[in-house]
Structure formats: C-alpha cells, structure tokens
Amino acid sequence: LGPEELDNRLRCLPGAYGIRHFKNGISSLSQVSGKERKEMARVLLGCLIGKVPRSVMLTFRSLLDFIYLAQYPTHDDSTLEYLTEALKTYHKNKDILIKLGIRDHLNIPKFHSLVHYVESIRLYGTTDNYNTEMFERLHIDFAKKAWRASNHRDEFPQMMKWITRREKMAAYEAFQKECQAMEELDDSEEPQELHLNRRELARTWLPFDRLDVYHKVRFKPCEISEGKEESDVVKAVPGAAREGRKNRFDPVIVLENNDAESTGLTGTRAARVKVIFTLPKTVSASNGRSPAPAWWPEGPLAYVEWYTRFSGAADATHLMYSVSKPPSTADGLPPGKIVPFSQIRQSCQLIPSFPDGTVPADWTTENTLDKASKMYVNNWAGLYAYQTIW
Structure with missing residues (x-):
C-alpha cells in the first residue's frame, strides 16, 4: 500500500459525525499534532483492509484495541483481561514490522510502558485520574484566560471571581440542556x-x-x-x-x-x-x-x-x-x-x-x-x- 493509494482511500471516505475528512490525504503532512494522530487512527485501519498482511493488521488492531480499552472511565477484571489480551496479540505479531523493514527495532519507551498499564490501573485507578492532557488544556481556561480577563493588578481575586462566574454559567447551561427533549x-x-x-x-x-x-x-444517544x-x-x-x-x-x-x-x-x-x-x-x-x-x-x-x-x-x-x-x-x-x-x-x-x-x-x-x-x-x-x- 503506497502513499498515493492510501491518500486516495482517505479522500473518498464518506463523511460522518465526529470524523475528520482528510481531503488531501496524509502523506503530504509535514508536522502531525497529537489530535491529528487520533483523527487518523479513527479511519486508518479500515483503509488498510485487503492491502497489508494479516499479521500487520493484527498488530495495528491490537494497539488500537489497547488504546481504546485504556481510556475506559471504569474497569473490572473482565476489561483488564481484555487489555491484557490485546497486549499479548500485539507482542505476538509485532515482529512482522521488523521483517518487512517498517521498523529497525521496537525498543521504544512508550511501547514498554504498555506493560505497566494493568498494574497501574489496579493500583491507582483509571487512566483519566493521572493523565495530564486534561490539566494541560485546563491551564489555558483557568490560568491564561483568567489572567487576561483581569486588569493585571491584584489579579488573583479577579481570576477566582472570573472562574467562579464561568462555572455558574456552565452549570446553568447544563441544567437547561437536561430540561430539553432527548x-x-x-x-x-x-x-x-x-x-x-x-x-x-x-x-x-x-x-x-x-x-x-x-x-x-x-x-443525544444513550450514555455509556x-x-x-x-x-x-x-x-x-x-x-x-x-x-x-x-x-x-x-x-x-x-x-x-x-x-x-x-x-x-x-x-x-x-x-x-x-x-x-x-x-x-x-x-x-x-x-x-x-x-x-x-x-x-x-x-x-x-x-x-x-x-x-x-x-x-x-x-x-x-x-x-x-x-x-x-x-x-x-x-x-x-x-x-x-x-x-x-x-x-x-x-x-x-x-x-x-x-x-x-x-x-x-x-x-x-x-x-x-x-x-x-x-x-x-x-x-x-x-x-x-x-x-x-
């Protein structure tokens, strides 16, 4: 599967809610953000069907399996077992990436860290408890924007009042949405x-x-x-x-x-x-x-x-x-x-x-x-x- 064929597949994918349409493909992207990588992962597997060996598909699919399972807001023994099985499938098939010359090795710290996910979840709870992505984003809303809303003099009380008012407004908007029809x-x-x-x-x-x-x-579909x-x-x-x-x-x-x-x-x-x-x-x-x-x-x-x-x-x-x-x-x-x-x-x-x-x-x-x-x-x-x- 060459870059041109992959781009053609991505271009002709039908639109769907929440799915980004890569109208120019992805091979020409010079810099890819974390958000764009997530958007690619949503459609990439389907574009590989029929064009890559079964072991390659299993490797990519098991990684996606692991990523989605690791994001669950609640876990039990069953979901953690699914997480373990996904990781086993990845390790069982990953050597195909080296045999095909896609990678020289897979000694990558992020891949090694997957081994510790199940243990960490059992010890410290679900991953949203210690994922820093949310807090990095909230730093913009609760610090940068709040500071800009002040007059930059004795700014801390002003920032707190600004944040409190925004939270009250957000709570009222949420209440209004709950009162609307489904x-x-x-x-x-x-x-x-x-x-x-x-x-x-x-x-x-x-x-x-x-x-x-x-x-x-x-x-609003059913809440999971x-x-x-x-x-x-x-x-x-x-x-x-x-x-x-x-x-x-x-x-x-x-x-x-x-x-x-x-x-x-x-x-x-x-x-x-x-x-x-x-x-x-x-x-x-x-x-x-x-x-x-x-x-x-x-x-x-x-x-x-x-x-x-x-x-x-x-x-x-x-x-x-x-x-x-x-x-x-x-x-x-x-x-x-x-x-x-x-x-x-x-x-x-x-x-x-x-x-x-x-x-x-x-x-x-x-x-x-x-x-x-x-x-x-x-x-x-x-x-x-x-x-x-x-």
Whole structure:
C-alpha cells in the first residue's frame, strides 16, 4: 500500500459525525499534532483492509484495541483481561514490522510502558485520574484566560471571581440542556417543504400534499459512562436542495426489534437516512382542514434504505462487521422503511470495500456509498462507537 493509494482511500471516505475528512490525504503532512494522530487512527485501519498482511493488521488492531480499552472511565477484571489480551496479540505479531523493514527495532519507551498499564490501573485507578492532557488544556481556561480577563493588578481575586462566574454559567447551561427533549430538530435552518405532484397524489391516500423536511437532526444517544453526555448528528442533505451543497445521506444503526440494546448489534440493522420529516398538525377533510389523528407520531420520522443484516460475528482480524446493498424490490427501488427517529440509536461510518484493491477514478466522498456494493461498519470511529458497535 503506497502513499498515493492510501491518500486516495482517505479522500473518498464518506463523511460522518465526529470524523475528520482528510481531503488531501496524509502523506503530504509535514508536522502531525497529537489530535491529528487520533483523527487518523479513527479511519486508518479500515483503509488498510485487503492491502497489508494479516499479521500487520493484527498488530495495528491490537494497539488500537489497547488504546481504546485504556481510556475506559471504569474497569473490572473482565476489561483488564481484555487489555491484557490485546497486549499479548500485539507482542505476538509485532515482529512482522521488523521483517518487512517498517521498523529497525521496537525498543521504544512508550511501547514498554504498555506493560505497566494493568498494574497501574489496579493500583491507582483509571487512566483519566493521572493523565495530564486534561490539566494541560485546563491551564489555558483557568490560568491564561483568567489572567487576561483581569486588569493585571491584584489579579488573583479577579481570576477566582472570573472562574467562579464561568462555572455558574456552565452549570446553568447544563441544567437547561437536561430540561430539553432527548431529541430535537436542528433550528439552524428552516424546514423545507416536500411537495407531491398531482400524479403522485393520485396514487396515494395521504390526507396532505406537503411535509416539513429537515436536513439535520441533533440528538443525544444513550450514555455509556455515567455523567458523560454524548451527542450525535444525522444529516440527510440532497445536493440539489441548495446551490453549493453536496449530497450527504448518513448511515445509521437502527433498532429493528425487541432484542436491541444500547450496545451491541443484536436486534439492530444498518441503514442510510434519505429523508427526515415530520407529519403535519392538520390534514385535509371534507369540511376543509381538521386536526391530525392523535395516534400520529409527534417526533421526527426518517425514511431509511436498508443494508443487509449483520453477520453472526465480526471479522476476526480487524473486528469490523460488513454490510452490503440488498437486491432491489420488484419496483426497482432499494428496500426501505419509514421509522420513528427515536429508533435510530446512533450514526456510524461505513468504509467501502474497494474493488480490485484500488480506488476507482470516479469515486468521491459524496458518491462512495452509492457506488460501493460492500462496506465495513467502522467501530474504530471513536470511543463511543468502539463501546457500542460490537
């Protein structure tokens, strides 16, 4: 896998919430920050499928496994055993990097420190208790910004008052968010009306001829860690709806039956959101307009196009599930369904399986999901995806 092919794969990855799109690839980057390395790790493994030996994939995957597991805010004997097994897998396969000439040696202090993680967690608690990254960042908010807000004379009391006021404001904002509904339509853009023409109306029994259609919904998925509020966004944007916009129809995980839970893929199915809309409050009647039926759902609805169901187990090497486009229905359309938006558990990223191991010249980030017939569900897209897509 050369740098040009890797860059091509990164360029055509479809967009997803929380995932950075490397539109120019990564081979041309001269300086890479820690944040950029984390962003690369979220998509890199999926771009290596089919292009590197199995031992190399296991080496990289076990390191990612270890990194994500080490970030857990709580641990027990089971998770620490997972951490140990991930490290064993790394040590078992790491020599391939030396055999292939990728590294001359692996005598690197950071790699050696992995040996002590389990013991340190048992002795001192989870890694967020002694990770300095958070405190380095807070130094900017609680020291630098507070000092700049003062008049630089007898600054300490002023800094303390400034910080106290900001904390009260943050607490009030958090309280307001808790009072809001778990799901809300994004207010940043006005809803567009979806009109049905006369021919389409003649084929339907619907007592209305227009719907409010939205391009984006913000919602809060289930919390995995107590006290850590998650956020998610799903977009369904037709490029023709507004000049200058590009198509984007996000893949999601949909709760399909009663076996579904807040984590795992049992009872769920991958789909692609094509339209987000709400039903009207009033409908046509013989005497003009009347209130909509009481049993109509009040929240947003989504029309989704299904992918094939998940297999019984993820791939043993990269631990990602694969999905494909199902055969079209009798009328030539993809299988789909209208579901309450509350059945959408989370957004996800699908990484395409590239035909013949190369990226076709006409594939772009906007049309990859339309052209690819097989895709991998990227459970490495972040810690939340890692904990829920398995």
